[in-house]
Amino acid sequence: MFRLTITALAVTLASATLWPLPKQITTGSTTLPIPNGSFKFVGQSENDSDLAVKRYIPLIFPHSVDESGDALDIQVTIDDESSELQLDTDESYKLSIPESPTSDTPITITSKTQFGFMRALETLSQLVEFDFDAETYSIEGAPIDIEDSPRFPHRGVLVDSSRHFEPIQTLKNVVDSLAYAKLNVLHWHLVDSQSFPFDSNSYPLLGKMGSYSQEERYTPNDVSDLVEYARQRGVRVMVEIDTPGHAASWCEGYPEVCPSTTCTEPLNPSTNATFDLIEGLFKDLTGGEAKAGLFPETLMHLGGDEVNTDCWTNTDAVSDWMDEQGFDEDDTYAYFIARVQSIAHSMGREVIGWEEIWNHFGTSLDPSTIIHQWLPGSKVGPEVTEAGYRLIWSTDGVWYLDGLGVTWKDMYAAEPTEGIAEENFNLVLGGEGCMWGETADTSDIQQTIWPRLAAISERLWSPKNGTQDVEEAAPRFAEFRCHLNRRGIAAAPYDNEEARNAPGGPGGCLDQRRV
Amino acid sequence: MFRLTITALAVTLASATLWPLPKQITTGSTTLPIPNGSFKFVGQSENDSDLAVKRYIPLIFPHSVDESGDALDIQVTIDDESSELQLDTDESYKLSIPESPTSDTPITITSKTQFGFMRALETLSQLVEFDFDAETYSIEGAPIDIEDSPRFPHRGVLVDSSRHFEPIQTLKNVVDSLAYAKLNVLHWHLVDSQSFPFDSNSYPLLGKMGSYSQEERYTPNDVSDLVEYARQRGVRVMVEIDTPGHAASWCEGYPEVCPSTTCTEPLNPSTNATFDLIEGLFKDLTGGEAKAGLFPETLMHLGGDEVNTDCWTNTDAVSDWMDEQGFDEDDTYAYFIARVQSIAHSMGREVIGWEEIWNHFGTSLDPSTIIHQWLPGSKVGPEVTEAGYRLIWSTDGVWYLDGLGVTWKDMYAAEPTEGIAEENFNLVLGGEGCMWGETADTSDIQQTIWPRLAAISERLWSPKNGTQDVEEAAPRFAEFRCHLNRRGIAAAPYDNEEARNAPGGPGGCLDQRRV
DSSP: OOOOOHHHHHHHHHOOOOOOOOOOEOOOSSEEEEEGGOEESOOOOOOOHHHHOOOOOOOHHHHHOOSSSSEEEEEEEEEEETTOOOOOOOOOOEEEEEOOOOSSSSSEEEEHHHHHHHHHHHHHHHEEEEEETTEEEEEEEESSSEEEOSSEEEEEEESSSSHHHOHHHHHHHHHHHHHHHHOOOOEEEOOSSSOBBBBOOSSHHHHHHHHHSTSBBBOOHHHHHHHHHHHHHTEEEEEEESSSOTTTTHHHHHHGGGSSSOOOOOOOTTTHHHHHHHHHHHHHTTSSSSOSSOOSSSEEEOOOSOTTHHHTTTTTHHHHHHHHHHHOOOHHHHHHHHHHHHHHTTTTTTEEEEEEHHHHGGGGGTTTEEEEEOSOOOOOHHHHTTTEEEEEEETTTTBBBTOOOOOOHHHHHTTTTTTGGGGGGGGEEEEEEEEOTTSSSSSTHHHTTHHHHOOOOHHHHHHHOOOOOHHHHHHHHHHHHHHHHHHTTTOOTOOOOTOOOOSSSSSOOOOOOOO | OOOSHHHHHHHHTTTTTOOOOOOEEEEEEEEEEEEGOEEEEESSTTTHHHHHHHHHHHHHHHSSOOOOSOOEEEEEEETTTTTOOSTOOOOEEEEOOOOOSSSOOOOEEEEEEEEHHHHHHHHHHHHHHEETTTTTTEEEEEEEEEOOOOOEEEEEOOOOSSSSSOHHHHHHHHHHHHTTOOEEEEEEEOOSSSSOOOOOSTHHHHHHHHHSSSSSSOHHHHHHHHHHHHHTOOOOOEEOOOSEOOOEHHHHHOOOGSOOOSSSOOTTTTTTHHHHHHHHHHHHHHHTTTTTTSOOEEEEOOOOOOOTTHHHTTTTHHHHHHHHHTTHHHHHHHHHHHHHHHHHHHHTOEEETTTHHHHHHHGSTTTOOOEHHHSSSSHHHHHHHHOOOOEOOOOOTTTTTOOOTTTHHHHHOOOTTOOGGGGGGEEEEEEEEEETTOOOOOTTTHHHTTTHHHHHHHHHOOOOOOOOOHHHHHHHHHHHHHHHHHOOOOOOOTTTTTTTOOOOSOOSSSSOOOH
């Protein structure tokens, strides 16, 4: 599909380096002046698309210029401007920049949805260069024709708001940055053992008792506010409620859902109180039906990882119940997972679970279950997909952002389809960088995520062909980190021994001293 | 002046802890509900004040509420809404919150200037609490009467954009955070030996050749944009052009202003080219007259520190010239400083110099010179002020933010008037935290500055009486760090051994694990 090699691209576009690389691009050799430090977008609706234009104009043109004159038109054509944002949303776009645009032959952006249009705006913003000497804008390499669409539909970051509370503003800042890298998922690991920061209307003591402090909670309105903010930027917010493990914080408000006060997780499978609470909580989150509620997102993550069943076998009430049912530990685990999945299904959600549920239960899982690969060294993808199950890729040691020693190059070299038969590639939905929150709060989340998540973003967006050489990608990657910095995103120096290290000494954005 | 002790304040206002403490506050014991999650501000103009209201409404009310009904009025009275922002600008305000506000007896804010009004808005934002259980807003401790004004007129942070380029968006984010702590100065250490990121119209090669890269430059419009952004938030932007030392980057574009290509600084005092360039550059910055140009700020910092004269004595052309003039090294240094000061004076600027110029030249300096105390252990304040000179306080080892081992408590304990006679207190203009940029760029500047700069902000804003006990301040300080985090400012955990360390493990904002 590539008509030009990456090398040619890098030469032609000079410093206007694109990240992530588009699927297909042809360029010429003309420098196209952009008069008046602006564009005039024509044809977009007044809703999401126009909001996106309003956001992008200052990003495309960060420096005021004193010129007067007419801005170039950009003709926008969007098939359906009120598309829903879901896993199957079309994000493709075409961007065509003539050598000499006129009102009859303007720059054009066409897309199926408003979200594809947003991706085009980001690409455009990376094509427009500012000449500091002349104080003018231009585009190098016109005519330019770009046809672009993502390789994988699910491209995101996991953010953990339980080990540290991440304020809504912090999450909005993360959402902004995701859109800059054409990522489209915020996987919100909302609660865990350490704290329960969500205010459930059905079970208010979860947040009231389970949060770190009164201020470290999300109201339902906070969630809606964030989800809408993200939607406007083409970012789906997928909630995770991790059970039966990783749930000790639930006992603070509702001790009856835990085996005992001293042995708190996995959650108590022997009482309907547990499943009633889960059902009530899920109803708060989903509105009880498909595409509704606080999280209209169809995918819902149910966790299911790291289930240590000792608290079940060591708690009489639970182990007696298991005996009655004729359940061993794995039966109980399976029962729990299936019951919670069915609650989510009843509310029109498709479910994701961490890969342990595959390792324990394999093809006895509901076939719609999506497996989230994470275990260090895991090679579970081929068998998962061979069995017809869908896969999301986040292997620890490779795409775990809290692994501070993992470099962007390691992340870039990863390949979610590795070992998978080509006819099953469509079952690989994509992947996520995982920003577990043990040592990440508002003070350092951006520089722990960035720039490494950008390596993941190109792996998930761009064709495999053309993005296999990490050294070839390196100058564009370095430039993208500066691009994030210019937008106020605290992306760390890209080449330090440990992620989020401070720069080692004076230097430019592109030539940081390594430490 | 205090009618209530701090302890009483802390008890009465519960978690609505103010930072920095106001000059005078009286409180009651009534909880005042704030209906409808908003206020209706009445009486402000449509310019700066109303922009401030628009910024603060979402900061005061970060959580949407579902109530309907009438918002409480806030009656705004500002004597002069078009005040200039300068050193002598009045930032005082009165905020009065009745026990039961009505349209006849509303909440009132009165101030002399729109900038005092902005300070009142920040105070108000810290008084309004959100009840997560009821999902309503309230103010604790009504009636509340606050009379407030800063102890010192000059309260800021130095940011160094030479050791690392700090994009305009990064600086705007810093400006936002300054206003949250009632700080009012961004001391912009614009250029230094490592890079010259400013595009001078008169001497374009300074930026073109002296910057790290094409993208790491500020256009004049960028500067204007930032200065206006800061002005709207009550933050003065004071530029520093540090000469004759700290200027090696100037030689890249104009080698004639340096002693030689191998011995580059201090700048060459023996040629008019040097002073012509400085005059042209200053004209670019100041418009050549008082309160004009890119930096309408009356104060201009001329550096003058760390002048190692070896390049003068070791360069024949310079040492010959010194011999002709009958100048020794100190004479030459004095000549240089005086000549540059006179250029700035001719453009209506009052000048500041780092304390070495006092140590070298004392009362032979122009009496309007402001001395910036910085040398480690320096006790120069008493003699400077005794001689009638004005002082700004930033002692290295105490208020240098790049000193990562200096704790907020050390910073809080500092006292700029130490040793100074009370009748000279008015000569102490205030102080600055200094964020030297060797290891600070967009990726870590916020968490290196914050929360420690808040210790400085209370020292400079609040009365000395009532802010002497660091342990009493600690809970308020911790809360203010969370306040910054909630606004998306990457303030680091406040109690770590080194500033900007990541949190040591899971925990709440107020109970970080120390590392």
